[in-house]
Amino acid sequence: MTVTTDTELLTTVVREIGVFLETDTSHLRPDSSLTAELDNMNSLKLYEMMLYLEDAIGFSFDEKVVDRLDTVQDLVDYIRERLR
Amino acid sequence: MTAGRRVVVTGFGLASALGNTPDRFWCRLLAGESGFRPISRFDPARHKSRLAAEADDRDLHFGKGALAFELARMASFVRFAVHAGEAALEGAGLEPVREAADRGLIAVGAAMGGLPNIEAGVLRQEDRGPGKTTPFLIPSLIPGMAAGMLALRPGFQGPQQTLGGACAAGRLAIAHLFQAIRRGDCDWGLAGGAEAVTTPITFSGFEAMNALSLASGPDGAPRPFDRRRDGFMVGEGAALLVLEEWGRARARGAPVLGEILGAASVTGGTDIVTPDAASADRSMRLALADAGREAGEIGGLFAQGSGVVRGDAAELEAVARLLPRVAVTSIKAQVGYTFAANGPLSLVAALMSLQNGVLPGIPTFESPDPDSPDLRILAAPRTCPLRTCMVNAHGFGGVHSTLVVGRT
Structure with missing residues (x-):
């Protein structure tokens, strides 16, 4: 997947989170918490979501980072870094 | 006869290659239809056995219970069990969360669990690395x-138990719940078995044991008890049943679909995989005694009858000793060998036979072994007045088990 701008990447990440969770994620903003603002999110689902995003967006994540991702912006920033 | 409270069946649900509702399963079973098709779960070109009786996993129905996200990631045997169990509870008109938790019990038998997920997990680990394993793999x-x-999912807070016992696991779970209700340890519960292991390593393993039938083509199916039998064929499925103490079921106006009369399980033989005639005989005799019935009262036997050469011969030897004039049938020629679900699916078939007064036949049975005793093996359905049936399920490790069920 080719994503050029931060805005595009944010849009893509929010959309793919919605696909993964099979839920509406249009309420998510950059400072939204990945756990508190996603219904029933937990550490297992977050890791599973990273595996999904890895394939959907085309990057490779280091499993140690999962515990450090608090907000949507954290996730976007990390993916941006990995896409470089 | 073992003293205790009467235990009745008030609901059942299932998943099988003949359909995922009891009515569809029963209609197709009686019509002699085959559930065998070319394997769809993987490319079987490298294997000798290329047919399986797969249950339709696109036709599963789940209630509004919790953990839908997690359920979608579970191995097929879990999903089949939940589909069957929720249907059984619905049929029985029971909502576990409304029942006294300490008077209920959920007991499920599983032989090989999520073997397909293990195999896929290993392959992914080797392909992508250990950090790319889904955290849902183990659960x-x-x-x-x-x-x-x-x-x-339904918020049940009482005890849950999982039983091994190889291919008798589901039947052992039903007996476990039956005995717990009969003793008064609990008043109701859900029990049965589930299995779905259509994955390459299953076929490699059983082919190495020379246990799988090589039947192929559009009519390919195993031949339980037939002289041309050459092994079993893999099936998938689940059956879960709601059991209740009789007085409680009657008091709440629950549908009573049959009664569990007795059960027995023994260990025997000198082989880790092949049933033993003396042990099968002992299991059936003990189950009859537990039920307080005589051999002459049994109207039909739902045999293990898998199509394996030595196993079928051993079971028939036991039948010849105890039930030489009883009609013998097996559902394996149509739904395949469903491992932990063998006994529970056979039990549902027995209960429907008792309700309808007809025993299904074995469509692939033509003639017995030349030296076989003269037994009443059914090739086609037989209408007959039925009051009591017996159900056998055997498993690796010397497990021989039997249930006796009756019409209420």
């Missing part, structure tokens, strides 16, 4: 997750 495949999901 998805542990044998206990079928009982776990059946308990957690």
Whole structure:
């Protein structure tokens, strides 16, 4: 997947989170918490979501980072870094 | 006869290659239809056995219970069990969360659990690396997750138990619940078995044992008890039943679909995989005694009858000793060998036979072994007045088990 701008990447990440969770994620903003603002999110689902995003967006994540991702912006920033 | 409270069946649900509702399963079973098709779960070109009786996993129905996200990631045996168990509860008109938790029990048998998920997980680990394993892998495949999901989704807070016992596991789970209700340990519960292991390593393993039938083509199916039998064929499925103390079921106006009269399980033989005639005989005799019935009262036997050469011969030897004039049938020629679900699916077939007064036949049975005793093996359905049936299920490790069920 080719994503050029931060805005595009944010849009893509929010959309793919919605696909993964099979839920509406249009309420998510950059400072939204990945756990508190996603219904029933937990550490297992977050890791599973990273595996999904890895394939959907085309990057490779280091499993140690999962515990450090608090907000949507954290996730976007990390993916941006990995896409470089 | 073992003293205790009467135990009746008030609901059942299932998943099988003949359909995922009891009515569809029964209609197609009686019509002699085959559930065998070319394997769709993987490319079987490298294997000798290329047919399986797969249950339709696109035709599963789940209630509004919790953990839908997790359920979607569970191994097929868990999903089949939840589909069957929730249908059984619905049929019985029971909502576990409204029942006294300490008077209920959920018991599920599973033999190989999520073997397909194990195989896929290993392949992914080797392909992508250990850090790319889904965190749902282990929860998805542990044998206990079928009982776990059946308990957690509706908010049941009582005990849940998972039984091994190889291919008799589901039948052992039913007997476990039956005995617990009969003793007064609990008043109601859900029990049965589930299995779905259509994955390459299953075929490699059983082919190495020379246990699988090589039947092929559009009519390919195993031949339980037939002189041309050459092994079993893999099936998938689940059956879960709601059992209740008789007085409680009657008091709440629950549908009574049959009665569990007795059960027995023994260990025997000198082989880790092949049933033993003396042990099968002993299991059936003990189950009859437990039920307080005579051999002459049994109207039909739902045999293990898998199509394996030595196993079928041993079972028939036992039948010849105890039930030489009883009609013998097996559902394996149509739904395949469903491992932990063998006994529970056979039990549902027996209960429907008792309700309808007809025993299904074995469509692939033509003639017995030349030296076989003269037994009443059914090739076609037989209408007959039925009051009591027997159900056998045997498993690796010397497990021989029997249930006796009756019409109420």
